[in-house]
Amino acid sequence: MADQLEQLVAETPQGNVRSPKPKIEDFTEYGEDGKKVVNIAGYQDSLTDWLEQEKEIINSPDYVKANTQTLRAVRKLFFEHRNLFLSTPKEDGNAPKSLSPLDTARIIYKTLKVIKLDNQSGLLGVYNPELGIYETNENFFHRLIYWLEPSYSQARSKEVLFKLETLAEVKQQTAEAHLIPVANGIFNKKTQNLEPFSPSYVFTSTIATKYNAKAKAPNINGWNIDDWLNDLMSGDKELVKLLWQVISASTNGNYSYRKGVWLVGKGNDGKGTFQSLIMNLIGRENVASVKAEQFSERFSLSQVVGKTCI
Template identity: 30%
Template sequence: MNTNANQTIIVPLDMDTAIQYATEDYISSLDLTQEYSIDELKTGVLESIHSKFDEHNVISEKGNKWSYPKSLPNACVADLIRFQHDVKSISWNGKKDEYNYIAVYQESGEQEGIYVGNDAYFSKLIRQYKYGATRNDIDEVKSILMADSEFVTPNSNRDLIAVNNGIFDYRTKKLMPFSPDYVFTAKSRVNYVPNAVNPHYTMHDGLDWDVDTWFETLSDDPEVTQLLWEVVGAIIRPHVRWDKIVCFYSQKGMNGKGTLCELMKQLCGEGTYASIPFDAFERDFKLVDLVTATAVITDENGTTDFTRSPATLKALTTGDDAMIDRKYRDPIKIKFSGLILECINSLPRISDTTDSLYRRFLIVPFEKTFQGVERKYIKSDYLHRQEVLEYVLCKVLNTDYYTLSEPVACQEMLDEYKEYNDPVRAFWNDIKDDLAWDFYPNDFLFDLFSAWADRHKMGRNNCQATFLKTLENIVPDDGWMRMKKKTRITKKRNGKPEFLIREYHLDDWTYKGYVGSNHDLLYCPTFNKANYYGFIRCGVAFEEDEEQ
């Protein structure tokens, strides 16, 4: 409005600005100490808009007058949601970008204390303000909220754990009230009850059952039993960098691992964990549940599941950035720090055979079987009871550990797995103690590996270059190294008979033309070249002029 001594000139607003001013005027007039229903807010904003439109229409000519909106504009819906709720733009990777996740803090109800932002929630919320909202309307409201809301990152304090009735501080062992200042998107659905008591039940056969005693029946190895308790605790402590893929392994049925998984699922609660088998980690749209999940608990993997390129699995295990594709939606980039637990009936085939992946695996053998003494009600009833879950939660939170122990049985299983998953490693472990020479040409080792693989029906998927690179990473632990320069064949290094030539019928490497009676000399070949690329036993002396 411009005013001089003679007249007042009213400058008309455009429609969007009028709606903005009307909404801001109405919201600023509200008493923040009072609660308002959605209907009150909708009516108030619409009346304020009507008033602004009336001001415009009074000074406008016919044809330029505005019609009242029949429902709230999307921008008004976003403003009212931000007025009534604590809305945050959550970044999983610490960056303010297109991968952020818009979510609303829940003051009460089943979701109390956490931020919720899934599509179903926003559709329901927005339609309370605008009943006829279309998919495009919902997307636009979310986009406005994303642009205007405070940018935050989820809680990363490893000691703060969201349980059903508050935030448990693992360091102080105290339960704190929920607060929107602590950004959680999931929580355990079990209450923390200090000093919870281990409940006992009389089973159908008259015997006593309690969860502590039941745990002891899962393994005869006390180290494994202790580890199983640690895994249960790790499942609900997603902000600790466990850096492990835990595999419950047994080829037998009725071994208890599925029942233990059920306990952990109940401890987390529906929607707090995701079930993702090994072969799904590299498939489109299969990881969307990880956006809000705090753990992966998969109680079934196919016996032929094979992750050919485990890049995503490694990234999720180590807390690196991982891209989550969503069907018909924009992707989200996250850092997942929860524990990954997979139940397997056979060891998984994974193309990555490096120690950087192997050291992530913690394979837990389940060697017991409950065939003939199975009690299904333990899984379907006892482990669902609130008092059992409250006791387990109290027990695992009143501990003090930040890494998972590695029992001898698990270390032995990992060694077995390395050989199973990597034919080159299995080959090396089989022949390394029988090696007679101190230097082996690359061509000889590959021919030996090919013959060994044929005998053991392992297949020969490795080309020579891949074989040599894999072997190079394996042999240093056993005192060998790959030479980067050509090395001379000498009598000192290669003068002994190599009986692996005979065992694996490597005829191309025998002593050509030998007709004497000492058959051992057949396995002291006359090499075609004086110098070869190859592998040498560490500590073997050699002259500088022997390298070229």
């Protein structure tokens, strides 16, 4: 029996074995006279052991990787970190009532990938595992901060951002014309394969459409896109090729061709429909509408950050 028990323990992955947090009641006894006796030293030793075990588990690389694949999992992991922090006594023996901005920043930094983009004036970015991109939207950061410490004011939340800026490492944005972040991974145009999301790629924008290797060009009651584009360009093959190049370039906001496209013509000639095609392919939330004169306005350009197409 003892041998079987030892084998069972040996086969159990110890990293996944988690004991409940010690309770003071478990170290409380009552004498024959009814007087309550609390084993403070025993409780503190047990709590210290539990804290060390929890720290080792939730900070282990495998555990962090397994619990940062979705934002829901990230929120749960943040809850575990917060619970652990608020359970750890300070030097005076009392447990903290909230996380400090520095502690909050440290937890976010060691849990998620946080970087500064050197080609965007040190813009702060945090990896979103569900989209496979680095979010630069400040509101996304505030949401993460709220999950860790909901008592923060806006000023305290901004203080966390300041701390993160000092912790974050500067990274070069991935600017490869053949790598396209799509809704279900990264499409490699060279290999024609779909690769999994990876924080090693520094993308800041994506498209809403999934890559489907088995997809075929739609034919809707005799209508198909090839004939439609051919009709728009009056059979000019070079112009049709140009439209396909525009569509292709529009799907990768992480690579700049340093060119713009202007659709000029009379009304009812397909310009709006062509724009709608691109917007639906990319996702309207990934498109920014900016007028030509607004490109010289600093505050107007803030809306193009993280967008795939302008």
